[in-house]
Amino acid sequence: MSPLQRTGRWIGEHLVLAGGLLVLIYMFVPIAVIVLMSFNDPASRNVYRFDSFTLDNWLNPCAPQGMCSAVARSIEIGLLATLIATVLGTLAAxxxxxxxxxxxxxxxxxIVLPMAAPEIVLGSSMLxxxxxxxxxxxxGFWTILIAHVTFCLSFVIITVRARLAGLDSHLEQAAMxxxxxESQTFWRVTFPLVFPGILGAALLSFSLSFDDFIITNLNAGQTVTFPMFVWGSAQRGVPMQVNVVGTAMFVIAVAIVLAGEVARRRERGGAVTR
Structure with a gap:
């Protein structure tokens, strides 16, 4: 085999891997910029670039007036919307x-229509x-909550429904x-098997609620959530503490995923040992 053929074969064997790595790099570069900017001490708020390293942004995350209250409000709405949407969506699934x-x-x-409809359509319809x-x-707060529950429901129902559809009914029959x-079968067999789907739907709902801007902006009145605070700040210079919040949320999300993976592997290892 000639060197040219070997080179072509090597490229063909590693093309999918290279493409996957490029996609991952493309996805994580913006996150890396956010993490870097959380340690930035900018010379001017009008120019978004890294000037010098500082820990002051992390030590004083609430320095921008109103930011921490906006973050707390987004978390509160996200948790309530997640709880309501997860309970109702699971029952519907x-x-x-x-x-x-x-x-x-x-x-x-x-059920699919709220997911397929543009956010501006859903937001204006709710308004x-x-x-x-x-x-x-x-x-204000309650209209935002109702709107968030409305669009989170579809994601919860579809996620839990997919988990239920893939559940082996023979396991429940064996328990009976x-x-x-029926109660023992549900809580000891069905629910533990469906729980990963419910948890995934809850995490997705919280992310969607915390991140939403368009629907929230149309139904917020005078209430300010974190995405709305960022949008308002962008007109006069985004404070670096915004990147601190973004970095913290990303780290928390990664920690939850890693904790779930560790728990799953321990459970699988324990099952093999038994």
């Missing part, structure tokens, strides 16, 4: 997968609903054959 009823196929179709209900002058009643 069980109903769609485990029960036959009139309009089941139509319901499955309509029109609130105004027509006489809540136009009361836009061993004299477990």
């Amino acid at each position: 069980f109903a769609l997968v485990r029960h036959e009823f009139a309009g089941r196929r139509i319901a499955n179709t309509f 029109a609903l609130f105004v027509s209900a006489g809540l136009g002058g009361q836009l 054959d061993l004299y477990a009643n």
Whole structure:
């Protein structure tokens, strides 16, 4: 085999790996910039570049007026929206997968629509609903929460439904054959198997809620969330503490994923040992 052929073969064997690495680099470069900028001491807020290293941004994350309250409000809305959407979405997913009823196929179709619709359409529709209900002058925390629950529900239902659809029903039948009643079968067999899907749906819901700007901006009134604070600050120079919040959220997300992976491997190792 000639050197040219060997080179071509090597490139062919490693092309997929190289493409995957390039995609990962493309995805993580913006995150690396955020982490770097969280340690930046800019000479001017009007120029977004790294000037000198400092820990002051991390030591004083609440220095920009109103930022920490906006972050706390986003976290509060995100947690409440996640809790409500996860409970309602999980119940709806069980109903769609485990029960036959009139309009089941139509319901499955309509569940996808909030995900497929542009955010500006969904946000303006929610605003029109609130105004027509006489809540136009009361836009704020609760209208944001209702809007977030609305668009998070679809993601929860689809995620949990996919987990349920892939669940082996023979496991539940085996539990009942061993004299477990319906309640015991659900809590000891079904729920532990479905829980990873529920947890994934909850994490996705929180991320979507915390990150949302368009729907929130249309239904917020005078309430300011973290994305709205960043948008307002961008007009006069983004404070470096914004990058601190972004870095902290990324580290927390990575820690949750790693903790889940470690727990899964320990559980698998324990099962093999037994």
